[in-house]
Amino acid sequence: MYAQMVDTGANKLRALEDMGPEERAFQERVDADVKIEPKDWMPEAYRKTLIRQISQHAHSEIVGMLPEGNWITRAPSLKRKAILMAKVQDEAGHGLYLYAAAETLGVSRDQLVADLHAGKAKYSSIFNYPTLTWADIGAIGWLVDGAAIMNQIPLCRCSFGPYSRAMIRVCKEESFHQRQGFDIMMTLCRGSAEQKAMAQDALNRWWWPSLMMFGPPDADSVHSAQSAQWKIKILSNDELRQRFVDQTVPQADYLGITMPDPELKWNAERGHYDFGPIDWDELYNVVKGNGPCNRDRLQTRVKAWEEGAWVREAALAYAEKRAARAQKAA
Amino acid sequence: MERSEWPLWEIFIRSQHGLAHKHVGSLHAPDPEMAIKNARDVYTRRNEGVSIWAVRSADVTATAPGEKGPLFEPANSKIYRHPTFFPMPDEVKHI
Ligand SMILES: [Fe+2]
Ligand SMILES: [Fe+2]
Numbered sequence: 329m330y331a332q333m334v335d336t337g338a339n340k341l342r343a344l345e346d347m348g349p350e351e352r353a354f355q356e357r358v359d360a361d362v363k364i365e366p367k368d369w370m371p372e373a374y375r376k377t378l379i380r381q382i383s384q385h386a387h388s389e390i391v392g393m394l395p396e397g398n399w400i401t402r403a404p405s406l407k408r409k410a411i412l413m414a415k416v417q418d419e420a421g422h423g424l425y426l427y428a429a430a431e432t433l434g435v436s437r438d439q440l441v442a443d444l445h446a447g448k449a450k451y452s453s454i455f456n457y458p459t460l461t462w463a464d465i466g467a468i469g470w471l472v473d474g475a476a477i478m479n480q481i482p483l484c485r486c487s488f489g490p491y492s493r494a495m496i497r498v499c500k501e502e503s504f505h506q507r508q509g510f511d512i513m514m515t516l517c518r519g520s521a522e523q524k525a526m527a528q529d530a531l532n533r534w535w536w537p538s539l540m541m542f543g544p545p546d547a548d549s550v551h552s553a554q555s556a557q558w559k560i561k562i563l564s565n566d567e568l569r570q571r572f573v574d575q576t577v578p579q580a581d582y583l584g585i586t587m588p589d590p591e592l593k594w595n596a597e598r599g600h601y602d603f604g605p606i607d608w609d610e611l612y613n614v615v616k617g618n619g620p621c622n623r624d625r626l627q628t629r630v631k632a633w634e635e636g637a638w639v640r641e642a643a644l645a646y647a648e649k650r651a652a653r654a655q656k657a658a
Numbered sequence: 659m660e661r662s663e664w665p666l667w668e669i670f671i672r673s674q675h676g677l678a679h680k681h682v683g684s685l686h687a688p689d690p691e692m693a694i695k696n697a698r699d700v701y702t703r704r705n706e707g708v709s710i711w712a713v714r715s716a717d718v719t720a721t722a723p724g725e726k727g728p729l730f731e732p733a734n735s736k737i738y739r740h741p742t743f744f745p746m747p748d749e750v751k752h753i
């Protein structure tokens with residue numbers, strides 16, 4: 329998802345009896361759905377995993393602004409441009425809520441950003457694909473934000489208070505993102521044959537990467553059990569992916585476009601759609617840094633950070649100078 | 659890394675409906691004016707509020723989790739502080 333393959337540092341679960349008194353009290357609170365707050369005692373591995381997960385999520389929001397930002401100057405109308413700007417601005421906000429949530433765990437935002445820029449921290453694989461046409465903006469809102477909502481709604485119930493509160497805030501804003509995307513797709517699909525073909529082409533390119541957003545299959549997700557015990561992951565990758573497919577296929581039917589999957593079909597017995605195999609090598613390859621846009625995305629982030637340094641420094645120097653002057657006058 | 663980070667601020671927003679200011683989150687800003695400007699952009703993009711308070715996080719005094727018992731448990735036994743402690747006869751109205 330926005331945080332894929334988060335390492336928990338633990339490969340096997342411990343029973344309550346094997347825990348020390350503090351950890352046991354902690355786990356019992358989690359089990360009872362009492363939120364853990366920043367100053368409460370928590371296992372070091374829980375803190376570290378959360379920092380990794382929340383910062384990965386935050387980085388995804390910020391890097392996620394880039395593929396869409398690519399189309400702000402070329403949006404087909406002033407209305408679409410205003411909507412897209414508002415959407416991209418929301419994503420900046422999401423990044424900020426999440427960095428703030430991570431900071432309550434005792435890391436600084438600058439450190440997290442430095443880790444991203446050094447290639448030490450990950451962000452969602454999905455943002456390493458290019459936005460080639462305007463239809464991609466529709467497909468991203470519809471599919472990528474749709475997948476994000478699927479993942480984020482359960483996280484509103486996660487065990488860590490600041491993360492849960494950030495997710496609640498984010499979820500309130502996401503529905504607009506998905507709808508504006510679907511609205512773009514609908515307009516294209518009701519347009520000329522050429523416009524409809526654009527929508528189909530965007531779906532062809534974004535469908536599989538969207539399914540990969542949910543992360544590797546459950547059988548290969550070594551850290552999921554620990555994250556589930558800590559309630560920082562509520563539903564499994566495969567469960568979320570299936571729900572997403574089930575919800576999205578009828579929407580594509582409505583649009584009159586088709587998923588690029590010949591094996592996709594309704595399975596009445598399961599009450600779910602069956603779908604074809606996912607090319608996991610592609611996901612691992614993108615996560616490793618070899619996606620179509622990985623280098624470009626990071627370079628853009630680093631450039632923005634470096635070119636903004638003088639502004640951050642000047643603002644701080646100005647604030648310090650004014651504070652010193654006020655002190656002198658007093 | 660830079661000289662130093664902008665300080666952290668806690669942001670409180672009062673909505674239109676006459677409720678008290680409510681903590682909504684935090685953000686970084688170099689000074690109070692920028693804290694308010696950033697808070698407007700980060701926390702009130704959808705008419706969430708009509709008033710913003712920004713407080714430096716470093717200036718917040720908070721209770722420690724360990725004090726929970728001594729601070730809050732004494733109230734548990736004082737159930738007579740709640741109106742439901744006093745049963746009222748059905749015939750008695752408006753009380
Ligand atoms: Fe977002
Ligand atoms: Fe979004």
